[in-house]
Amino acid sequence: MGGPNLRERIEHRFGGRVRDGGLPDGMQTFLVDPDLVVELCQFFKDDPELRFDFLSDICGVDYYPEEDRFEVVYHLYSIAFRWRVRIKCRSGDPPKVPSVVGVWRTANWHEREIYDMYGIVFEDHPDLRRIYMWDEFEGYPMRKDFPVRGYKDAYNPFGDEKTAAAPSDTGGGER
C-alpha cells in the first residue's frame, strides 16, 4: 500500500522526525510526536503525489501500565490512488494532542468521541465536549482502569464501588 514512494517522500520531507512503523497488516504506518501531527496530516492531504483526502477514522488507544499511555491512531485513505496509510501518535498522562479539524472537517466528531472516552484533550478543537456520555459524567469510560460495569451511582446500581479514586478518573464533565 503506497510502497517505497510513500516512505521516500516522508523521509525526504520530514527526515527522522517521522519514524517508520512498518507494515503491521500490509498498511504503511508512521509514528510521530504530537507536535508534528498537524503538519504531517496537512502534507499527506496536500501533496499531489499522495493526496490522502479522506480521513477514515481516528482511534484512541490506552496502553495503561505503560509510560506513554495514550495513543491516537489516524487512518487515511486516498480516493484517487486507492491506498491507505496509518499515523500513530503517542502521548503521556495528561494527554494533549493537536486537533486536525483544520485539515479534515470530519475529525470534529472523531476527536470529541476520543475526548469523551479517553480524556485526550485536542488543542484548537472548535467544540470539544462529550458526545456519548452526558455532560456531568465523571470519568473516561474506555480507559483500562475504568471498570466494565462502571462505577456505582444513582443511575448505575450494579456498578463497582468507587475505591480511593484512581488518579486518571478524577476528571470529566466539561473541559
Added chain:
Amino acid sequence: MTNVTVLNEKEQSGRVTQEVLLNLGPQHPSTHGVLRLILEMEGEIVSRVDPFIGYLHRGTEKLAENFTYTQIFPLTDRLDYLCPPSNNLAFALAVEKLLGIEAPERAQYIRVMTVELARISGHLLIVGALPMDLGAMTTLLYTMREREMVMDLMEMICGARMHTSYCRVGGVREDLPEGFPERVREFCRILPKRFADYERLVARNRVFLKRTKGIGVISAEDAIDLGLSGPNLRASGVDWDMRRDNPYEIYDRLDFNVIVRENGDCYDRWICRIDEMRESVRIIEQCMDAMPDGRFMIDMPTVAFPVDKDVLRCSMETHIHHFELSAFGFKVPAGEAYVSIEAPKGELGFYIISDGSEKPYRMKVRAPSFVNLQALMGCATNMNYLADVIAMLGSLDPVIAEVDK
C-alpha cells in the same frame, strides 16, 4: 446542556423578534432512532443544528475488550441493525486478517450473498422511510413488505430474522439449507417490479420533488472533507465504491455498476439507493449462479469448529480443540488490522489491536452513520427550513445504533 444559549433579538420593520430554540427530542418519529437535535430557529428558518447523540450508547467497544472474538459477533449485529450480516462480515474479515487466514470459496460466496441481501434490506427501509417523513406514508408499507421477504430468507439461513450472527471467523456458521436457491431466485425475480412501483409512487410526485430536489446539496469536495461514504458520497459525484476499488471476498469476480449521481441533493441520495438495490439483485443472482460446492468453514481446528461432527469421535486432537474453542476461544497473534467494507451506509471499518490473547486489546468501530451525521451541522447548502432538516436527515440515512455504538 449546561451551556446557556443567548437567543438573539432582531429588530425587523418595527417589530422585535427573537430566535427560538427548538428541541427535536430523542423521542420523535422522524429522527430515525433516538437522536436529539437542538435547532436555533428564526421563525421557520433554521440557523444552527446541534445534534446530541449517545442515547443508545451501549459501550460496544468496552464490552468487546472483555469478550472472545466469537462472542463479539452478536455485538456487531446490533451496530447497524437493519443489515446485521454486513457488520458481521466486516468484523470477520478484520479477525481473519489478523490470523492470516481466508475463508473457503463457498463461504465467501455465501457471505457476499447475505451482505447483498442485507444491503437490499437496509436500503428498502430508508427508501420507504424518507417519503414517510415527508408525508407519503404508503411507500414505507410497501418496502416493509419486501423487507419481510428478506427476513424470511434470513430466517431460512440461520434461524434469526434480524440479528443473524451468521458469519464466523473462517467462514459461516452452517451451510445454506435445501430449497434456499429457489427461494432467493424467486425473490430476485419479484424485486425489480417492486422497485418500479416505488418510483411510480413517489419519484415523480410534485410534492416529493419540491421537498427533496435541490435541498441539502453537498458538493463533492465537502463530501470528501466531511468523511461521507457510501450512497451519500456517490450522490455528490465522487466515484468510490469499495466493492470495486478495494475489493474483498469475491467482489472482484462480480459484474456490477457503481451508481454515481451529480447533484448531491436529498433526491439524488434517495434515488442512488434504489438503483443500488437493482445492482444488488444482479449480484445475488451472479452469486447463486457461480456458487461452488465445498466447505463452508475453514479446515483449521484451532480456529473453527469441525464441519463434520463425527470427527469429534475419531480424533482426540480435534476433540481437544473443540473443547478449547468452546471454553476459551481461539488466540489471535499480536498485531493490528484495519479492515473496512462497503456497508449499506458507507465505509464500515473495524480496527482491532490484538495482544496475543483470545480477547481483543482494542476494537474500534468506524461507524459510517457516525460520520455521515456530521453533514447535518450546516455544511449543506439550501437547508433552510425545518422541513429541509427532516428531509436531509432522512436522506443521510443514519442508524442511531451505529452512531452510538
